[in-house]
Amino acid sequence: MRAFVVAVFAFLYLPIALVVLFSFNAGRHASEFTGFSVQWYGKALSNPFLVEALKNSLFIATTSALLAALCGTAAALGLARVGARTRAVFDALLGAAIVVPGVVIGISTLVALVQLFGVVNPFLASLWPNDQPPRLALGYGSIIAAHGLFSMALVAMIVGTRLGSLDRNLVEASSDLYATPLTTFRSIVLPQIMPAVIAGFLLAFTFSFDDFIVAFFVAGAQTTLPIYVFASIRRGVTPEINAIATIVLVVSVLLVVLAQWQLRRRKPSS
């Protein structure tokens, strides 16, 4: 069995390792490694379209993860204060936000937003009879909102789990000692759930940074890094893509390791 497990881990990591290795290949071909070079990184990072897509992805991932961390944490705290029935409804909706395939989330958001814009834009136009009226369209906002849906549900789940294992005695002791609810929250609850909030933020960022399929539907005229990479891959495999893939892989691996470390920390730093 040990041999089988080793083989599975090799299966999981060898293809990625090959991509990383060949991103440093001096030659163009995948079948032979002709020497070490970072030229493909230079080529990739001097491509203005690619840099633009990378910037978009970073902006979208940061914004959606921040919003998700805030709303998801608030939701987890709120859910600890409601009855079992309300909780069940929320849990079902949050679960759906996580489990429904990205294709369906992308499509339904696209359909709903296009319908919504069809109503709102003529209305806005009627309010600005002379000037250029503001026009709602697909773009940053719609990607952030669609990514944030999954991410918020994820944060709510992770923080909710941590809240469930919170030491009640500390909270009670705090209020017995006449601390106001706000003080109790700041000095007892927040330090204990903070690792979960940070882990949730990091995973939300990773999800948004890596997501292709949801953004593919709701991006409108915008390009994210995965959309750009997908388009280039379909034109053919090139060493530049190996370099981008390596960058993306390194970013996600770092963030996930950081998130896991946060979640497994026993003692909260206050």
Added chain:
Amino acid sequence: MRSNVLRHHLLTALLLGPATAWLVVFLVLPFVAIAVFSVGERAPEGGYQAAFTLAQYANLPARATAFWNTMVLAPAGALACLLVAYPVAYFLALRAPERWRLILLALVVIPFWTSLLMRTYAWMYVLGGRGIPALLATIGFDDVRLINTPGAVLLGIVYGYLPLMILPIYVSLERLDRRLLEASADLGATPLSTFLGVTLRLSLPGVMTGFSLVMILLLGEYLIPTLLGGGKVFFIGNALVDLFLQSRNWPFGSAIAITLVLVSVVVLIAANRISTRLSGARRVDLI
């Protein structure tokens, strides 16, 4: 007293407000929108025309190939994942040395959170003309075709979703009460019958969770069949991308999406039934 109660409810509402708004505007309403579209008609220029008709659903057989491929390759992929995942989860939960366990578990979780696009691309690279086929050609096997085949899609599926299958099985095996295994052995059961009667049985909730999650995500899969199937192996996901972004037949696409969601719900309910019947249901965390 009364103002305290009021304050309590007000704060709860404030905490839940943003999440509720988000869930309603970007999950519930969009779902209602595609449900409405799915009983509508296609306008001549490609948009949507209000109607109440089941014509879109009656038209589903037009995409029979995509349904057929998905309905064959999604369960087959999930099953292949399961066969590879179970021994790994078993080893991690019951056989791995304590100090290695967390590291190995992290090594399973990391691919799950790294870009599926990049990981699928890695196989495109390995299976493509200049990867394994080029290596095979140097030892005399010319013209081996690996990419753009159903086999490549299946491989990509196992690769992409293996971590998602390992995790829930690991969780259910790890929580297993080891005294049961000893008791079974003490009562004279062979290792095989202990495994079948105790270990496998008690890990079934994890197996069902993993299987249904992978199945559902595969029903909507687009990247793997597109990149590794090379336009020859169409999934429902491909049909949806085509209908929404290329041929712009939104009502028909909505009907397909609704069907997909209904199938997912059936899969979830069936999996839940099976696992609660065989043992208590358990929550499984994704990290």
